[in-house]
Structures are given as structure tokens and as C-alpha cells.
Amino acid sequence: MDHIKVLLMKFAAITITLFAIFGVFYEADFGELFLISLLVTGISYVLGDMFILRKYGNVTATISDFPLAFLSIWILGGMFFGNELPIITLSLLSAFFITCCEPFVHGYVANHFSVERHDLRGQNQLQTEFGEEMDATTLRDKAHDEEKNKEE
Numbered sequence: 001m002d003h004i005k006v007l008l009m010k011f012a013a014i015t016i017t018l019f020a021i022f023g024v025f026y027e028a029d030f031g032e033l034f035l036i037s038l039l040v041t042g043i044s045y046v047l048g049d050m051f052i053l054r055k056y057g058n059v060t061a062t063i064s065d066f067p068l069a070f071l072s073i074w075i076l077g078g079m080f081f082g083n084e085l086p087i088i089t090l091s092l093l094s095a096f097f098i099t100c101c102e103p104f105v106h107g108y109v110a111n112h113f114s115v116e117r118h119d120l121r122g123q124n125q126l127q128t129e130f131g132e133e134m135d136a137t138t139l140r141d142k143a144h145d146e147e148k149n150k151e152e
Contacts, residue, residue, distance in 0.1 A: 002112045006049065006105060011041040013101040018073070021094045032080045040072045040098075048102070049109055058106045065102045070095035 015037040022028040048068055053061035074091040081087060 006109055006112075007041060007045055009105055009108065010045055010049075011037060013105070014040050014044070014069075014098055017094050017097045017101075021090055021097070022077075025090060026081070028081065036073065036076045036080060039076055040069060043072050044068060044098075049105065053106055053109060058103065058110065061106055062099065062102050066095050066099040069098045 015034070018033050018037050018040075019030075022033055044065060048061055048065045052064050070091050073094050074087055077087040077091055
């Protein structure tokens with residue numbers, strides 16, 4: 001059930017963005033934009049949320065969502081609309097606004113799914129260092145005490 005909620009959230013964000021940008025600048029067909037939104041949602045969810053987010057974390061997944069959304073919209077827009085409009089410009093603009101919504105989706109995924117992030121350092125390989133805190137007066141007093149002991 002949580003997967004469906006995430007997919008609906010992503011689909012809503014992508015659909016609203018594409019309808020706003022392609023609808024305003026191109027007056028694109030509703031069915032074509034709906035299909036592009038559906039495909040971009042699926043690609044973004046599988047690659048961005050299920051693979052990159054789980055493996056590398058939120059920041060990397062958000063950064064990678066921009067080129068992923070841009071390339072998906074650019075390729076699909078070129079297939080559906082042809083060269084009738086500046087697809088690259090509209091794809092960049094759409095990818096930017098979609099990427100702005102992604103951290104919220106990633107937060108939901110992180111809270112509702114067991115995101116097992118594989119740290120590059122390995123797990124449980126942390127080391128703790130223990131030491132005594134010394135300041136200048138303690139060091140001076142300690143050196144003075146050692147000199148007294150040597151003299152005696």
C-alpha cells in the first residue's frame with residue numbers, strides 16, 4: 001500500500017509540472033502528457049527511489065533525479081511531440097521543478113520503508129580514541145613534579 005502512495009505522490013508532482021510547463025508553452029495534448037507522466041513516474045520510481053535512494057542516500061538520489069527526469073522527458077517528448085517545440089528547454093525546466101519535489105518523496109520513502117543504505121566505509125567499522133585532556137598548567141605541573149622526583 002505504501003508503494004502505491006509513493007507512486008501517486010510522484011505521479012501527481014510530475015503530472016502537475018508537465019501540464020503546467022508543456023500546457024502553458026505548447027498547449028500539449030492531455031493524453032500524451034498523461035502517458036509521459038506515467039512513464040517518467042515509473043522510471044523515476046524504479047531507478048531513483050528503489051535503487052539509488054536505498055544504496056546511496058537522499059542527497060545522491062535527489063541529485064540523480066534531475067538528469068534522470070531531464071533525459072526521460074526529453075526522449076519521450078521528442079517521441080510524442082517531434083521537433084515542433086524546444087523540447088530541451090522545456091525538459092530542463094520540468095526536470096528542475098520535479099527535482100524540487102523529490103526530497104519530500106524521499107523523506108516519505110525513508111520514513112515508511114526500511115531503507116538499507118550501504119555505507120561506503122562498511123558497517124560497524126568505527127573507531128574510538130581515548131585520551132587524557134591536558135592543558136598547559138597540567139603539563140607544566142607534571143614536568144615540575146618529574147624534575148623534583150629526579151632530584152630526590
